[in-house]
Amino acid sequence: MAEQAQELTVSDEVAIQINNMNKWYGSFHVLRDIDLTVYRGERIVIAGPSGSGKSTLIRCINALEEHQKGSITVDGTLLSSDLKNIDRIRSEVGMVFQHFNLFPHLTILENCTLAPIWVRKTPKKEAEDIAMHFLTKVKIPDQANKYPGQLSGGQQQRVAIARSLCMRPRIMLFDEPTSALDPEMIKEVLDTMVELAEEGMTMLCVTHEMGFARQVANRVIFMDAGQIVEQNEPEEFFNNPQNERTKLFLSQILGH
Amino acid sequence: MSDTHAQSVAFVRDTMIPEQAPPASEAGIIKWMRENLFSGWFNTILTLVSLYFIYQIVTSAYPWFANGIWTTSSLAECREALDGMTGACFSVLTERWNQLLFGFQYPNDAYWRPTLAFFLLIVALVPVLYPKAPRNMLIFTAIYPFLAFWLIWGGTILIPIVAMLGFVGGYFAFKQFDHQSFAMGLLAGVIAAVVVWWVGGFATGAAPNLLALEAVPSRDMGGFMLNMILGTVCVALSLPIGIVLALGRQSHMPIIKWICVIFIEFIRGVPLITLLFVANVVLAYFLPPGTNFDLILRVIIMITLFASAYIAEVIRGGLAALPRGQYEAADSLGLDYAQSTRLIIMPQALKISIPGIVNVAVGLFKDTVLVSVISMFDLVGMIRGPILASTEWNGVYWELWGFAVFVFFIVCFSISKYSQWLERQLATDHR
Numbered sequence: 001m002a003e004q005a006q007e008l009t010v011s012d013e014v015a016i017q018i019n020n021m022n023k024w025y026g027s028f029h030v031l032r033d034i035d036l037t038v039y040r041g042e043r044i045v046i047a048g049p050s051g052s053g054k055s056t057l058i059r060c061i062n063a064l065e066e067h068q069k070g071s072i073t074v075d076g077t078l079l080s081s082d083l084k085n086i087d088r089i090r091s092e093v094g095m096v097f098q099h100f101n102l103f104p105h106l107t108i109l110e111n112c113t114l115a116p117i118w119v120r121k122t123p124k125k126e127a128e129d130i131a132m133h134f135l136t137k138v139k140i141p142d143q144a145n146k147y148p149g150q151l152s153g154g155q156q157q158r159v160a161i162a163r164s165l166c167m168r169p170r171i172m173l174f175d176e177p178t179s180a181l182d183p184e185m186i187k188e189v190l191d192t193m194v195e196l197a198e199e200g201m202t203m204l205c206v207t208h209e210m211g212f213a214r215q216v217a218n219r220v221i222f223m224d225a226g227q228i229v230e231q232n233e234p235e236e237f238f239n240n241p242q243n244e245r246t247k248l249f250l251s252q253i254l255g256h
Numbered sequence: 257m258s259d260t261h262a263q264s265v266a267f268v269r270d271t272m273i274p275e276q277a278p279p280a281s282e283a284g285i286i287k288w289m290r291e292n293l294f295s296g297w298f299n300t301i302l303t304l305v306s307l308y309f310i311y312q313i314v315t316s317a318y319p320w321f322a323n324g325i326w327t328t329s330s331l332a333e334c335r336e337a338l339d340g341m342t343g344a345c346f347s348v349l350t351e352r353w354n355q356l357l358f359g360f361q362y363p364n365d366a367y368w369r370p371t372l373a374f375f376l377l378i379v380a381l382v383p384v385l386y387p388k389a390p391r392n393m394l395i396f397t398a399i400y401p402f403l404a405f406w407l408i409w410g411g412t413i414l415i416p417i418v419a420m421l422g423f424v425g426g427y428f429a430f431k432q433f434d435h436q437s438f439a440m441g442l443l444a445g446v447i448a449a450v451v452v453w454w455v456g457g458f459a460t461g462a463a464p465n466l467l468a469l470e471a472v473p474s475r476d477m478g479g480f481m482l483n484m485i486l487g488t489v490c491v492a493l494s495l496p497i498g499i500v501l502a503l504g505r506q507s508h509m510p511i512i513k514w515i516c517v518i519f520i521e522f523i524r525g526v527p528l529i530t531l532l533f534v535a536n537v538v539l540a541y542f543l544p545p546g547t548n549f550d551l552i553l554r555v556i557i558m559i560t561l562f563a564s565a566y567i568a569e570v571i572r573g574g575l576a577a578l579p580r581g582q583y584e585a586a587d588s589l590g591l592d593y594a595q596s597t598r599l600i601i602m603p604q605a606l607k608i609s610i611p612g613i614v615n616v617a618v619g620l621f622k623d624t625v626l627v628s629v630i631s632m633f634d635l636v637g638m639i640r641g642p643i644l645a646s647t648e649w650n651g652v653y654w655e656l657w658g659f660a661v662f663v664f665f666i667v668c669f670s671i672s673k674y675s676q677w678l679e680r681q682l683a684t685d686h687r
Contacts, residue, residue: 064584083592091590101585105603105682114599115589167589 010218013040015171015202016061021070023060030056031067032226043203045213048223049249054206057223058173061204062093075170091119094164098176100156102148108135108159109144112166120167134162138192154185158192172196174205210253214238222246320344330648348652349659352643359478359633360642366470370481373407376400377488385674387681408485410469418456422449438594474552478633480663487621490559495613497560498567503597505572523565529626531558536630555627563620570612574605607682614675618668635660
């Protein structure tokens with residue numbers, strides 16, 4: 001499987017360019033001098049201990065968090081405080097959250113059609129067709145008329161993925177998508193993500209699923225204390241880590 | 257021996273046990289009584305004592321109701337008819353029925369107008385209150401306020417029509433410019449509405465008698481009708497204003513935020529009754545001399561402001577209860593502020609706030625009787641003033657106040673029951 005993932009093409013086109021980005025929460029320096037270039041079609045897994053700033057990093061990319069210094073360019077659009085730019089970037093960048101964050105007052109189908117109808121101005125019928133297409137893709141078309149509360153965690157997370165895909169994003173951000181799930185359900189979500197990766201989606205994924213990283217990622221980034229400590233191809237990263245902190249982390253996470 | 261043992265330990269279930277009904281002794285009225293009324297010697301004594309009190313109350317109140325006199329025209333006649341027996345003089349209700357409902361100055365031959373307005377109100381409320389009612393009934397709901405105004409206040413039908421056209425024109429102008437930005441749409445809508453009203457002003461001036469009903473001035477409104485007018489209008493207006501205030505209080509724009517905070521905190525710090533006195537007396541000093549600013553309108557403004565501050569706080573509670581993830585999910589999909597507020601945040605925040613909003617609405621409806629202290633003759637004002645002060649009915653306290661209690665209880669209890677039903681309807685989380 002690892003070889004198959006390697007075969008996926010990564011283009012030279014830059015999807016995300018982060019230069020010397022810094023962020024503070026009050027006086028706490030969460031992200032320090034982050035430099036990162038993501039090429040179209042890349043599948044990047046971001047790992048690291050909790051509090052290392054990995055979630056904050058990907059949340060800066062679609063401006064859920066504001067950065068104070070440096071620049072982020074997504075799809076050629078510079079992220080500034082201009083609301084128009086932010087909304088444009090957000091509609092191009094899909095995000096999947098740890099706690100799914102489905103809208104509990106809307107059905108599964110409505111969850112998926114809402115943004116296409118209101119942001120993309122897609123006609124309702126067409127939006128529903130798109131939604132059913134992606135719900136079929138994540139293998140839950142038969143739940144379309146239920147409410148999120150009636151679904152299992154794994155199903156909800158797959159709906160959340162489908163909801164993002166309905167906006168036809170060019171980049172997908174995953175913020176610990178499997179951390180709130182039972183072991184039985186992690187697999188179904190990961191399968192969906194693997195499938196997505198195989199189609200060439202640009203993905204940034206914060207996760208502790210090292211198996212997923214080995215299988216799908218073409219780059220693993222290790223963060224600690226708000227900095228990128230190490231990044232490498234998965235084989236090298238797992239078999240031959242360089243930084244002491246990385247070694248310690250890997251020994252703890254893969255120790256049993 | 258060991259074989260048998262192994263068989264009893266190793267176990268593979270091949271059929272799952274289906275769900276079964278509980279045994280008969282665990283259901284029904286007997287179980288309920290045993291659990292709730294006679295679960296121990298102490299509770300049994302309490303039950304028996306309570307039954308005794310209920311018996312006493314019913315036996316003493318029953319003849320009062322049963323012997324009630326419904327047809328006399330004064331308290332003296334009623335006493336005579338009772339001839340020393342215990343009995344209620346309900347005839348005050350029948351004799352003064354119209355006064356209790358409409359006040360003592362509303363023209364008699366026009367009673368059908370507020371009555372019709374009341375029944376049409378029920379029709380207009382159906383699509384608002386029941387999500388499953390046909391959606392095109394909302395058109396009638398939109399027309400209703402203007403229709404009701406015409407029915408109750410009378411005058412030419414041109415006034416409500418022009419008022420309505422102003423709103424319609426404003427709406428279309430808003431739709432036209434809403435694509436550019438919400439603020440642009442709002443501005444265009446307001447301008448269009450003002451233009452329509454200004455032009456319409458000439459039309460009503462030119463034909464003041466077109467389809468005119470007999471005009472009834474505001475000071476002639478009274479009775480329970482006045483409570484209904486104030487209650488309905490103020491609840492209907494304070495909800496949207498409350499929503500705007502609650503959102504404003506959460507705004508990141510400091511000026512908007514502080515305006516809302518100061519308004520809410522000021523209103524909450526002032527008793528309603530002082531605001532009503534302000535409406536009644538003080539406001540007149542600030543208005544240019546000669547302007548006759550309708551008293552009901554002034555009272556409506558004050559009660560609305562008062563209730564909207566409370567509703568704003570209730571809704572703020574609902575907003576605070578929403579997980580941050582909902583805002584983030586809406587943001588991450590590219591919805592702008594207006595869209596995410598309207599489609600994601602408000603539907604959920606309002607649902608959480610229903611009990612609080614209903615609490616305010618019920619309180620507001622009951623507070624409408626406070627207008628009786630600024631000499632308006634609502635239901636309480638009518639009872640306290642013209643009816644109890646009359647020579648015929650001086651001293652009929654129980655029947656009149658009992659009636660007022662009954663009427664308000666019916667309305668408020670219905671509102672409360674409705675809100676509980678609505679909460680169940682909107683429960684989609686199934687947790």
